[in-house]
Amino acid sequence: MRVSKKAATIYDIAQLAGVNPSTVSRALTTPGRINAKTEAKIRAAATELNYRVNPFARALPTGRTKMLAVMVADITNPVFFDVVRGAESAAAEEGYTLVIAESQESSINEADALERITPAVDGVILATTRLDDQTIQGLNRQKPVVLVNREVENVSDVVPDNLPGIKEAVEHLAANGHKHLAFLSGPSASWINIARWEALLKFAVAYGMTIVEIGPNEPNLEAGSKAIERIQASGATAVFTYNDLMGIGLLRAAAERGIKVPKELSIIGFDNIFGSDFTTPPLSTIALPLVQVGRNAVEAVLRQLDSNEDVVPHGSDLQTAFILRGSTGQVKA
Amino acid sequence: MRVSKKAATIYDIAQLAGVNPSTVSRALTTPGRINAKTEAKIRAAATELNYRVNPFARALPTGRTKMLAVMVADITNPVFFDVVRGAESAAAEEGYTLVIAESQESSINEADALERITPAVDGVILATTRLDDQTIQGLNRQKPVVLVNREVENVSDVVPDNLPGIKEAVEHLAANGHKHLAFLSGPSASWINIARWEALLKFAVAYGMTIVEIGPNEPNLEAGSKAIERIQASGATAVFTYNDLMGIGLLRAAAERGIKVPKELSIIGFDNIFGSDFTTPPLSTIALPLVQVGRNAVEAVLRQLDSNEDVVPHGSDLQTAFILRGSTGQVKA
DNA sequence: ATTATTTTGGCAATCGGTTGACAAAACTAT
């Protein structure tokens, strides 16, 4: 067994400083409560002993662990990179530590992982959860929950406004002569998938275009590639994919079959993930302010924790935006 | 404040089952210690109350938290995601939870974050740390440490063998008529950077080629792009970049200047990150078995934890491999 | 039937902090 001269405790400090342990606790946690000189002495002793508060000992009476959980469906999905990054930095600023868990796109794993982690954290951020509304509401009764890209009644969320980005994108296609659109959809249980579809539907109709949904599909490269036949069969000249990963898959499949993008087919993804501009042509996409989403999610959790509000009102000032790159263009003459 | 009917404790179970709390603890943690019938009754009560052990209460007497920390330099660097993924799944299998912290490529942040997290975990995995050897050895005295892609005396590590992949790559270049190589190096403090350079040097010389080091550089896209002039000036016909990110940056800069890859310049990255095959041409690279690296790192930590070994011997059976894609080819006639 | 042995479960101390209640000390005001 690692011997590791075990960490100093407040009792060690108390002895060194010649005061009671509870005085040490007060000096360290409630500045001002204790006489300045005594506090200085205690702080000096703490420094000398290289004291670090034992987070578990503290968590026991207070119930606060200073940890937040982020649940993601797939840790290798680049969408999460930025969300996690934003969350990480916001959490660190407030002295919180992030715990990241992965559900591997399965609601069973997700429930499991959540059960393991929930007791250990002060709040939970669910990014692309597959849980049903009831489960989420139940969880929210135990610990503050914030949803990313999903809305559930009585649960806080951070959902950038879909409409601006989708509107711009549809406008762009209309301006380039497209008449027939397709949406290569993602998991049917995905709230954001439905939200995207509904917004697309609305704008396509508004601009006098037809649109069909092709799916559901797994939200990955492979599913994007495999869909090429159905896309072609649909007669659509432009296709939105549920996410960039699928868009990239589709781009590849098109290249393999000699289908020219954007000449014969325009492709627009969602998310603007890392690497979406590495492709040839670079993928046009509807970008989410992912870093800010992560930050806002942490803030929302902490707000619930600090205040006694049970629910933070829906809605955020975050917006999507269309990023025009090379995978979209004029419809074939 | 969230009311949350507070979680059931072993005392609640004890009352419901009509036994002593310590009996509950034994029944739940030491199967067999308690009469089967009593244990069944206790388990039933636990299930009925939806009991979850409070990890903090448990951690206090045992000192074990069932959590492991993974420290990464940059959470947006795709290299880490596979490592984290591997680590996550290995940890989950053993009932451990991963805590991920980011140093943002700064040794000060890293020391800070480590100080915050170390008391809360049973072991630490350092991926691309910027800490110096002494600090790492000091940390290793407190908690088991496993290094990824770095070696420090008396500290365990997981380092795939560089040589096979580099050898293959250099051979490939030699077979294609290259005579002058360059290595676009990464951070000078990076152990793996030095290891890669030394291996390249060795094989370049062995195959009768010249090689120069160009750097140090930040390990990101931008630094790769900015290096294009120096690469050209060096007269090298093939360049290895410290990582794929830099290789992709270089690829882009080359495209912008009309330099044909691989006709005029061959480029080989390291790591085989997500997206390295999205580029045009797709990037040839030296792949690390990153997922397995993550898994092995967790295993190494747990081995130290379970046994009383203080150090696990260096070396692993993991290897690098050259992945031939489109960014390398025959030297210009 | 009695003693020896093994199981089983309860008691109580412990981990390292936090915090309400309270008394001693210090300070203020009259």
Add this chain to the structure above:
DNA sequence: ATAGTTTTGTCAACCGATTGCCAAAATAAT
């Protein structure tokens, strides 16, 4: 100088589990 207030630090209970020790109960052996 005395009573009234405020400040400061101590005491002790508590958070929820774990675990060594021990006695009671059950079982086995003679």
